[in-house]
Amino acid sequence: MPDAFPSAAILGTGSFGMALAVLLAPKLSDLVLIGRDEAVVDSINSSHRNPRYLKEIVLPEHVRASTKLSDAAAHPLVLFGVPTAATRQCANDLVGLSRETVLLSCAKGIERNTGERMSEILREVFPHNPVAVVSGPNHAEEIAANLATCAVIGATDEALARNLQELFTAPHFRSYTSDDLAGIELGGAIKNVYAIAAGIAAGLGLGDNAIAALVTRALAEMTRLGVALGGRAETFAGLSGVGDLIATCFSKHSRNHRVGLALGHGKSLEEATTSLGMVAEGVPNTLSIHDAAGKAGVRTPIIDAVFSILYQGKPAAHAMHELLSRDPRPENT
Numbered sequence: 001m002p003d004a005f006p007s008a009a010i011l012g013t014g015s016f017g018m019a020l021a022v023l024l025a026p027k028l029s030d031l032v033l034i035g036r037d038e039a040v041v042d043s044i045n046s047s048h049r050n051p052r053y054l055k056e057i058v059l060p061e062h063v064r065a066s067t068k069l070s071d072a073a074a075h076p077l078v079l080f081g082v083p084t085a086a087t088r089q090c091a092n093d094l095v096g097l098s099r100e101t102v103l104l105s106c107a108k109g110i111e112r113n114t115g116e117r118m119s120e121i122l123r124e125v126f127p128h129n130p131v132a133v134v135s136g137p138n139h140a141e142e143i144a145a146n147l148a149t150c151a152v153i154g155a156t157d158e159a160l161a162r163n164l165q166e167l168f169t170a171p172h173f174r175s176y177t178s179d180d181l182a183g184i185e186l187g188g189a190i191k192n193v194y195a196i197a198a199g200i201a202a203g204l205g206l207g208d209n210a211i212a213a214l215v216t217r218a219l220a221e222m223t224r225l226g227v228a229l230g231g232r233a234e235t236f237a238g239l240s241g242v243g244d245l246i247a248t249c250f251s252k253h254s255r256n257h258r259v260g261l262a263l264g265h266g267k268s269l270e271e272a273t274t275s276l277g278m279v280a281e282g283v284p285n286t287l288s289i290h291d292a293a294g295k296a297g298v299r300t301p302i303i304d305a306v307f308s309i310l311y312q313g314k315p316a317a318h319a320m321h322e323l324l325s326r327d328p329r330p331e332n333t
């Protein structure tokens, strides 16, 4: 049987676009990375390196780069690896696709003004195209170094899910399938806020017990909110839920964790994000997820605490103390 995806385009030449290129290039005869930064695109085409993200990685020779979104139209698969704030604009600018082109969202977050998931945006802009998502404990630095991990592919069409699973299978990469796109995307989005919280707790020196307790309660909160927003409870116990929560709450690679660490050390939000120089989706997503929780009427004390630190100027130690001093309650409520 011929490969469903002999070639692909990846939108985004940041860390995750690079990691996806390393993972998928061996399976594709043609792979184009599409980015807005000409210097990055020229460098990938001339030296197979990205001077800004994952600088040490040398991409395979057949991976090309382009600044033209229209170059995506030639491929049966387009991966969205730009930050969530850029997804709608990129989708709107992406013209000339055939109705068969598969759109795969790889970003983690929900849209600020609408609260929509990335797959919902893609379905709105491309109502006739198949849409899928991928998520899991997938730090770009480790995938690009061929270190092992797993992911979950979300698609409602079983054949599409299997084709993408086949593409996302490598000696060091195992993928599972699911039809719960909402659960997968919500887990990937909400965990960013908890990674900031875990970083804050580490920065404040609260200790390993406190961080374990925080992450455990975060999983309960994520499941409560995620179910209210349309995901299935079991998905939050999977790779895109607890799997990614663990990866980002405890990894030195997590940008969200690093922002939290800086806040816990007393830096301002601006200092923390400027020194990072990369996207930490949890920063804008604290706003969108706090909004979504409010609209759904779901109790989210950890998200509220991060919101108060990031956007209401509450000192981190004070917010953490308030979390602990709330009214006592049974564990499973």
Ligand SMILES: NC(=O)C1=CN([C@@H]2O[C@H](COP(=O)(O)OP(=O)(O)OC[C@H]3O[C@@H](n4cnc5c(N)ncnc54)[C@H](O)[C@@H]3O)[C@@H](O)[C@H]2O)C=CC1
Residues within 6 Å of the ligand: 012, 013, 014, 015, 016, 017, 035, 036, 037, 053, 081, 082, 083, 084, 085, 086, 089, 090, 106, 107, 108, 109, 138, 139, 140, 141, 277, 278, 279, 281
């Ligand atoms: N880095 C990681 O380990 C992982 C990241 N992700 C997700 O992938 C998405 C992208 O993240 P990263 O690549 O890590 O970010 P990054 O900070 O490494 O790079 C962001 C890239 O997006 C581009 N970009 C920013 N705004 C843009 C716009 N308006 N239009 C077009 N391009 C724009 C930048 O030029 C840059 O190439 C995020 O949603 C993130 O949560 C998902 C899994 C792992």
Ligand SMILES: O=C(CO)COP(=O)(O)O
Residues within 6 Å of the ligand: 108, 136, 137, 138, 139, 140, 192, 195, 244, 247, 248, 253, 254, 255, 256, 257, 279, 280, 281
């Ligand atoms: O989602 C990620 C790993 O699975 C990346 O997390 P950060 O955006 O916090 O680096």
